[in-house]
Amino acid sequence: MTKLPAAPFLDLIGISPPHVEDGKAVTEVELAPQHMNRLQSAHGGVIATLLDTAMVGAARAAATPDSRLATLEMKTSFMRPGKGKLRCEARCVHASGTLAFCEAEIRDAAGKLIATGSGTYRYVVGSATPRSEAASTP
Numbered sequence: 001m002t003k004l005p006a007a008p009f010l011d012l013i014g015i016s017p018p019h020v021e022d023g024k025a026v027t028e029v030e031l032a033p034q035h036m037n038r039l040q041s042a043h044g045g046v047i048a049t050l051l052d053t054a055m056v057g058a059a060r061a062a063a064t065p066d067s068r069l070a071t072l073e074m075k076t077s078f079m080r081p082g083k084g085k086l087r088c089e090a091r092c093v094h095a096s097g098t099l100a101f102c103e104a105e106i107r108d109a110a111g112k113l114i115a116t117g118s119g120t121y122r123y124v125v126g127s128a129t130p131r132s133e134a135a136s137t138p
Contacts, residue, residue, distance in 0.1 A: 015050055018057025024089045025057030031084060041081030042114075048076050051104045051117035054090035059100035059121045062092035067123055069100065074119035082106065082114045090117075098123055 010017065014032065018025040027050055029035070037043045052074055060067050090104035100121045106114040 010049075010053060013046060013049065015046075015053055018054055018060075018090075020057065020061045023061065024091050025054050025061055026090075027054040027057065027088045029086050031082065031086065039081065041083055042086065044076070044078065047078065047082060047086075047106060047115045048074070048117070050086060050088045050106055051076060051090070051115065052119065054088040054104045055092075055102035055117065055119045056121060058090040058092040058102045058104070059095065059123075062095040062100055063123060069121040069123055072099075072120045072122050074117060076115060076117045078115050079113045082108060085109045086114060 007017070013029070013035065015029045016027050018027045020026070029046065029050055031042055031046070035042055035046045052071055055074075056069050056071070059069050086106050086108055088104055088106045090102055092100050092102050094101045100123065101118075102121065103116070103118045105116045108114055
């Protein structure tokens with residue numbers, strides 16, 4: 001996958017850029033005091049950003065490596081408080097010429113489910129061709 005320029009916001013909050021393993025995009029964050037809410041667990045915004053970042057990586061993996069995406073909608077379900085190191089795995093369940101539909105889950109270091117998410121992403125015009133369409137182009 002082509003390495004995109006660093007995303008300043010991800011650098012600021014310490015979320016690793018997505019990488020692809022076995023068809024899944026993976027992002028991680030080691031939680032620090034600035035990531036916590038008043039209950040001393042991961043702030044919901046950190047959880048949502050981790051999910052979104054991984055799902056964008058999964059949508060990119062389903063398209064050409066230089067694809068750019070815009071998040072159209074995202075649903076997040078929180079299961080339990082996040083603490084320590086969190087790992088998010090995402091997969092693209094369907095990609096068309098313009099949209100990608102992705103799912104993700106976050107687990108802690110013990111493998112406990114912290115949150116799940118699903119999202120719809122739009123490929124920015126001119127930046128991507130889903131692999132299925134690229135393979136069928138003569």
